[in-house]
Amino acid sequence: MAVIGPHRALATAAPTSPYSHNIDSDIVVVGGGVVGLGLACDLVASGASQAFSSATTSSADGLDWENRVISLTSENLNWLKRIGVYPYLVEHRLRPVNSMRVWDGLSGALLDFDSSDLSDAAGSSSQISVMVEISNLQQAMLQYLEHGPGKDICSIQDSAKVESILAASKTEADSASAEQDPWPVVQLSTGDAIQTRLLVGADGPNSPVRKYAGIGDYGWPYDRRGLVGTLRCRGIEDGEPPVSFTAYQRFLPSGTIAFLPLSDSTGSLVWTLEPEVAAALTLLHRETAGSADEPLAKLIDAAFRLPWSYIERLFERVVQYTKHPTPDNVQRNWSWLDAEIPTAAEWVERGLGEPLPESGTGEVPPKVLSLNAKSVASFPLNLKHADAYIGASLNSSSLLPSGLLAGAMAAVGLAPEGAGQGAGRGRTVLVGDAAHTIHPLAGQGLNLGIADVRSLSRTLRSALGAGADLGSYNALKGYARDRYWENQKMLSAVDHLHWLYAGTPVPLSQQADGGKQQRERDGLVKTAAKEVVGRGVVWARSTGLEVINELGFVKNAFMRQAGSTTTRSSAPWPTSRSFSTTPRRGLHTASRPRALPVSAVFQQIRQHSSHSTGPLASDAYTSPSATSDSAATTSTPSLASLTPSQVRALRDMLRVDHSGEIAANTIYQGQADMFGALGDVKNRDLSKEMWQTEKKHLEVMRALLRQHNVRPSALLPVWSVAGRVLGGVTALLGPRSAMACTEAVESVIGEHYDDQLKELKTILEKEDVHPSLPLLSDIIREFRDDELEHLDTAVEHESQQAAGHALLSAVIAAGCRGAIWVASRV
Template sequence: MPLRPRALVATRSRAFCVSALRLHTSDHAKVLGANESLDIVIIGGGVVGLAMLAGLASNTNLPPMKVGIVDAMDLSRFRTWQDAKKAAAVCPTPTHDGVAWENRVISINMDNLEWMQQIGTLPYFDASRMRAVERIRVWDGLTDAAAEFNAEIGGEAALSTMVEISNLQQALLRHILDRAANPGSPLSVEMLDKTRVTNIHASGRDQFPVVSLENEQGTRHIATRLLVGADGHNSPVRAFAGIESFGWPYHCKGLVATVRTGSANSADPLVDASAWQRFLPTGTLAFLPLSPFAGTIVWALPPELADALGAMHRATAEQNASPSLLATLVSAGFRLPWSRLEPLLYGVVQRIEHGIQDWSAFESHVYEQVAAAELDAGAGAPTAHFGAIPPWASAVDAKSVASFPLQLKHAGCYLGATLNRNLHATLPSPSTLLTGALTALGLTPGGANRGCGQGRTVLVGDAAHTTHPLSGQGLNLGIQDVRVLTETIGDACMHGMDIGTHSALHPYEVKRYLPNQAMLSFTDHLHWLFATRPASEWTPYAPGIQTQLREAALKALVWARSTGLEMVNELNPLKRFFAQGAGSKIR
C-alpha cells in the first residue's frame, strides 16, 4: 500500500534529520577535539532526567538517536531496588505494615501518572508501595477555618498518588533499559552513572557543547547537539548557558519524617486515603498517607526550630529514650491551638541550648497540653474519627528524619539561545521582559540578558525552577517539563529541524514558562499569606504605634484569609478548580 502524502513527508523529514545529525555531529566533534559525540546528553539521573529519557524512548516520531544520561550516583542499584526493599521488610503486625518506607516521597498528580501509563512506565512501579490520595483537608492554624477537597469534585478517581522517589526512579530506569534493549528501538542509550562532570565548554554560542566526564575508567569528552540540564537547583548546565535565576530563600527548612500510627495505646482509626495540611504561623505541617499504619510528614519550620527538633530526635534515639517524642510533637502540631503549641516548640530549643538530656518530663508536658486543649474544646475538639485530623502518630522511623532549606527560584529563561535570540525578536517573550526588568533593577547578578547565552542548552525541573513544597507541585512541574520537551523534540524531528536550535526548542519554553511562573507565584503567595506570626515572647516587637498597626493588620489578614478559605469550602466551582489544579487534569 503506498504511503499517504503526509506519512511520506514525515518519513523524508526523519531521514533528513538523521543525515543532518550525522554530518553536523561528526564535524563539530572534530573541531572541538571531542573523543566522541552523542545526539542528546542529559545531565542528572534523578526522576526528571530519567523521565526525559523515558519520554524519548517512547516517542515514535524520533529518528535513530544516541542519547546519554550522566549522574554521579550509581543508577544500577535501581535494577534490584524492589528485591532490596522486600529483603528489608519485617513481618507485619496488626499495628505495623512491615514496610521500610523512604523519606523522599512525592505526591504525583493524576495527569503525570496517566502519562506514565501512556509511555509504558506504570507497569514497572511497585504498586504495593503506592497510596492513592482521595481527600485533602487544609485549615488555618490560628482560626481553624478549613476547606476540604476530594477526588469526586475534581472528576477523578484520586487527587494524586503517593509514591517514593526511588520507586519512580527504578520504574523509569527499568522501562528505559527494556525499551533500549528492543532490537527495533531507534534509541541508543548510554548510562553514564558514577560519572562526574568536570567541565562544559563550547567554541561559540551556537556550537556543540562538549561535556568533560570523569569516572573510574578515565576521562571522556563528549560533544552533543543538545545538552539538557536536569541537574538540580545548582545546575552546572544553567551556569554554562549563562542563564541567571531569580528568587529568594524562605528562611525556613522542610523537616521530613516517616511516622507510624495504630499504637495499641491509641483508639484512633487507621490512615485512610486522606491527607491533611495545617497552616501554622511558622509554616505548613502536612501529613500524607503511605499505608493504613504509616504516613510521611513535611513540616516547614524556621531553621532554629527545625534544627532543634532534629537534634531532639537524634538525642532521644541515641539514648533509647522517648522514641516517640517527635511523633508526639507532630500529633500535637495538628491538635493544639497556636498559643499552646508555640511554647512547646521553643521549649525544645531552650532544652537543646541548655544541654538537658532527660526528655521524659517534657514528653509528659506535651501530653498534658493536648489533654488540656481537648478539655477546653469539649465536644468541639478535633478528632481523627471524623477526618478532621490525622490519627495519632505513635512513633517515628529513626533514620527517616531529615531537613532541607526551602526556597523559590526561577530561571530567566529555559533556553540558553533565548538570551541571544531576544536581540532580534520583534516581540520579546514574557520571560525576556521579566529577566530584563530584573536585570535593570539589579536583581540578577550578571549573565542574564547580557549576550552570554549559550545555545544548544535547555533546562528542566529544579534546574529551571524550585518552589515551596506546600502545594506538592515541585517534581510534578519537572515531569510536565519533560513531557512537553520530548514532544517538542519529536515535532522538530518530524519537520526535519536541528533539535539543538532555538527555533526547534522555542515551543517548549513558550508552553512551560508562564504556567510554571503562575504555579510558583501562587505557592509563594499562599506561603506568605499564612506564614504571619502574631507577637509573642518568642517573636517580640518593640512597643509603639508601628507594632500596634502591625497587629491590627495581622488580625485583618487572618480574618480575610479565613473567610476566603471558608468561601472556597462552600463553593463547589472553586473547590473543583483547586482540586483539578492540585492533582488532576485541567479541562
C-alpha cells in the same frame, strides 16, 4: 546521565583534550533523578504500555518507606502509563490520595477537597494524586530504559560524573555555514567526552548546565527549612483508625505541616519550620529515636491539634533546651517534654481550651507512634526561577532601550534581575529544579518538573517531524513558551500563599506570651498597628477559605490546575502546533537524529497574500473585478440552516476577528510611528510593510460584519488605544522587543484562527451550506497564514534575543488571550 541517539566516534569536532574516548550523540541529559530519567523514557517511548506484572508482588515486603516521596498528580500518573513506565513500578507501594483537608492554624477555617466531586464535575479522575517514593519511580524508569523500547537508543552513564562542559571548537565548515551555536562537549570522569546536538540540564538547583549556558536565575530564601520524616502511626491496637486515603495540611505561622498517607500504618511528614526550630527538632529526634515514647512523635501530634500559642511555647522551650551545653558523653534528658504535651483528656481537665479534635473523626490524621530512625532530615527552602529555559544568546546593553526592559520589569517584580544581560550558549535547555525551585507546601515541585519533561518531549518530537535541528532555538522555543509562564504562575501563587500565612503578624491573644515581648520590642503604636493588620488578614483569609469551601466548581478548578484531572487522547503523542517556517540551516542528512520515531509528519502549505501570484479568497471583498452581487458576499446564512450555538459562534468569531485586526493595525502603526520618530528607517519600513497586510484584513472584516449583521465589540476604543501603546512602547524598548511583541501577538492570533477553522469545519460538513461559509473559511485560512508569516519575520529579526523574552512574550500572549475572551462577550 542519559545519552540518546547514535553513538559515533568524533573526528575533528571535539576540542583537543586529554580525554581518550569521544562520542557523538543527539541528546545528552545531565541528571539521574526522576526528571532526567523521565525525559529519557519519554523520548524513547513507543507509546504503548507493556503487559507484565511488577517484579515485587508481596504487599508486605518488609522494606522501610523512604522519606523522599512525591504526591504524583493523576495527570503525571497517566503519563507514566502512556509511555509504558507504569508496569515497572512496585504497585503495592503506591497510595492513592482521594481527599485533602487544609485548614488555618489560627482560625480553624477549613478547605476540603474530594476526588468524588472532581469525578462528577469532569468525568475524568477518581483520585487527586498518588503517593509514590522517589526510589520507586527511579528504579521503574531505569528498568524501562534497560529493558524497554529504548534499550538500544539510550545509554545510562550511572558511574560517571560530569567534570566539565565545553563548547566544541568550530571547524571551517561550521564557520562557513549559518550555524552559530557550537555543540556542547560533556567531559566525564571516565575519560569520555560526549559531544551532543542538545544538552538538557536536569541537574538540580545548582545546575552546571545552567552555568555553562550562561543563564542566570533569581529568587530568595524563605528563612525556613523543610523537616521530613517517615511516620509509623499507632493503629487499631492503640484505639486509632488506620491511615486513610486523606492528606492533611495545617497552616501555622511558622509554616505548614503536612501528613501524607503511604500505607495503612505509615505516613510521610513535611513540616516547614524556622531554621533554629528545625535544628532543635532534628537533634531531639537523634537523641530520642527508638525510645519507648518518642517526644518528636507527640510534638507532631500536637502540631495538628493544639492552638498556635501552645505550640509556639513548646518550640521556644525545645530550642532553649538544645542550647544548654551538656558534659561529654552525657545525653540530654527529654522526659520533661512528654509532660509538657497534654493528652486530649488532660487538655479538658486542665481547662486549657475547647476539646481537641480526635483522629477518629477524620478532622486530623492518626496519632504517631514513632518515626523511622534514619528518615528525619531537613533542607533549606528557596524560590528560584531561571532567567530563561533555553541557552540562546541574550546579548543586550543595559544602556540601550532594548536592554532597559529587564531592569524595568525587575524593579516592579515582574522579571528576574539580570534577565537578558550577558551571553547565553545555545543547544542547551533546562528542566525541573535546574529551571525552577518552589516551596513544597503545594507538593508541586517534582510535578512541575515532569510537566516540563512532557512539554519538552512534545516539542522535540514536533521539531523532529518537521526535520528541524533539535538543538536550534526555533526547534526549542515552543517549550519555553509553553512552560515558563505556567511555572511562573505556580511559583508566584505558592510564594504568595506562604507569605500570606508565615508573613502575617500573629494577633496578640494567640502569641505564646500574649504579646508581652512584642509590646516591649515595638512599642504601643507599632504593636497596635500590627494587631490591626494581623486580625484583618486572618479574618480575610479565613473568610476566603470558607467561601471557597462552599464553591465546589472553584475547588474543582484548583484541583484541575494542579494536575488532578486526567487528560485523555486517542493519539499517544498529541500534535503541537508549530508555525515557524524559518529555513533549516547547517543541518546535514547524515547527522539528523534517528532516536525519536514519529508516526506521522504533517506539513502545512501556506498561501501568503503579500507575495501571492494568484487570486486570494479575500479578493472577493477588495478586488474591483470581484462579482459584487455574489451570494457569498452579499447574503447571510439563514437561521434555519444553523443551530443557535453555531449562530452565536459565527457572530463571536467575526466580532473577535474584527477586534483583533483593529489591535493589530494599531500595534504596527504604533511601532512604525515610534521607529520613525527615533530615525530608524529600516524598522519603520518593516513595520509599515506588515501594517499594509493588516489594513487589508481590517477592510475585509468590516465588510464581513456588515454582511452578517454582527455588531462590533463595544470595547473597540480600548483595543485601539491598547494596541497603539503596546506597539509604541515595545518599539521604544528596541527592535528586538518590538519583534518579540509581534511574535507573541501573532502566535496567539495564529492559534485562534486555527481554532476557528476547526469550528467552521463542523458547519461545512452539513448539506446545503450557504456559499458565504466556505468563503469565510478560506479567508480565515489566508489571514492565519499572513499572521504566521509575520511571526516568522519576527523570529528572523531576532525576537528571541530580546531582553526578558520569555516573560515578555508570556505576558503579551496572556493579555491577547484575555482580550479575545472579553471581545467575544462585550
